[in-house]
Amino acid sequence: MAWFDTFDRLIQARVPLMHVEQDAPMAEHTSFHIGGPAKRMAFPANEEEAGAVAEACREAGVSCLVIGRGTNLLAADEGLDYVVMNMTAMDAVRVEDGGRVFAQAGAQLSRVATAAQQAGLGGLAFAHGIPGSLGGAVTMNAGAYGGEMCQVVEKVTALGPDGVYTLSGGALEFGYRHSVFSSGTDVVLSALLRLTIGDPVAIRREMEELMARRKASQPLEYPSAGSTFKRPEGYFAGTMIDQCGLKGRTVGGAAVSEKHAGFIINKGGATCGDVLALMEIVQETVFEKFGVKLSPEVKIVS
Ligand SMILES: Cc1cc2nc3c(=O)[nH]c(=O)nc-3n(C[C@H](O)[C@H](O)[C@H](O)COP(=O)(O)OP(=O)(O)OC[C@H]3O[C@@H](n4cnc5c(N)ncnc54)[C@H](O)[C@@H]3O)c2cc1C
Incomplete structure (x- = not known):
């Protein structure tokens, strides 16, 4: 069968x-x-x-x-x-007592950030423009503009082979775009975030400012998976790719964004094969020029 x-x-x-x-x-x-x-x-x-x-x-x-x-x-x-x-x-979001927000794994991160802002809770404005879910953000320790999920996660409820369990933020082995869930098979079900008391108007302004910076620098008008490569220690992937003259380089429907060289975008009809071939060209060219091996931030699933 x-x-x-x-x-x-x-x-x-x-x-x-x-x-x-x-x-x-x-x-x-x-x-x-x-x-x-x-x-x-x-x-x-x-x-x-x-x-x-x-x-x-x-x-x-x-x-x-x-x-x-x-x-x-x-x-x-x-x-x-x-x-x-x-x-x-699974997308419930709830503001709780004591400056906390509960969210299920599938909740859109922007919605969690907005719920916090409306309740006058700060510390999550950085996450407002990250297009993923709460569970994906915890798993990846998503971050932007100086903020990272590890700064706000108090505890996570997850599902493993032996059932449902809870881990405190300190036990999640957070690192750069990494947590205890990144390489395993356990499922993040929900998380409790601990935030700080703030002014809703000021938090809203911060969210808008960060979104404006994002729109100005990132190719949000094209499909992508965000930054293609992790930031190598001491460098910026996008700057290195730009300095290799790779902006605009294409394979099939995949292209290195003209707006932000750290993004590979789908200009129309790109296949996984196109993106992988372009990633290889970028990795080889950057290695030849800088001696730095770029590793993918996007998760390649087959
Ligand atoms: C335009 C754009 C901008 C972006 N900007 C940023 C940014 O500023 N900062 C940043 O960090 N990222 C950024 N990203 C990448 C992405 O949004 C984040 O990594 C986000 O946290 C992924 O969430 P997701 O729900 O989409 O996860 P998915 O893409 O669905 O999954 C990502 C990984 O997490 C695992 N996963 C997802 N949910 C769970 C769960 N509930 N339990 C266990 N494992 C799970 C998956 O198996 C996979 O390995 C950007 C992406 C785009 C397209």
Whole structure:
């Protein structure tokens, strides 16, 4: 029996109301608009359904990729022959006592930041323009303009093979675009953020200023997955790529952005193969000129 027959049977028996798509195009679930079909894409609406997906994957012997809003992903053209657990249906956001905000993994980060701002809670303005989900941001320790998720995460509730557990922020092994969840298979379900009391008007102004800086410097008019490469110690990837004369370089529909060389953009019809070939050209050229090996920040999934 094919793995997906076993998976479908288990899901049907245990969580029949959960939304599951067959052959869901990754291009429609990623900001790059690239990627072939995921054999199964499940949209758990609560912790029990997320647990059922993970359990069914284990029993069917198939791997499971957890995604949020797909804004840091480059998915293979030929598609994904396994289960994708899409967290976007778990999107509750709640302001709590003591300067805290609770959010489920699939909540849009901008919505979490706006809820905090409206409640007069500061410390999350940096995250307002990051287009991912709360779960993706915790996993990647997303950051911008001097702020990082590690500064605000008080605790995370996650799902592992032994069930649901909670970790404090200090136990999350946060590093540059890294957390304890980056390389594992556990699922971030929700997080509690600890923020600081502030003036809603001033926080709103800060959010607007940061968004204006973003719009001025980033190619937001094209599909992309944000910065293609991690910032190498002591350098800026975009500056090095620019100094190699690579702005505007294309492979198929993929191009090094003219506006920000750190972004590879989809100018129309780019394939995963196009982006990977362009990334290789960039890496080789930068290495020849600077002796620095750029490593991808985008997660390549196949
Ligand atoms: C225009 C643009 C601008 C960007 N600017 C920034 C920026 O300023 N700073 C920055 O840090 N990033 C930036 N990014 C990248 C991206 O938005 C962040 O990395 C974001 O945190 C990813 O969230 P996501 O929900 O889209 O995650 P996805 O892309 O869906 O997934 C990213 C990784 O996290 C894992 N993951 C996602 N959700 C979960 C979960 N619930 N549990 C366990 N693992 C999970 C996935 O398996 C994958 O490995 C930008 C992207 C774009 C397109």
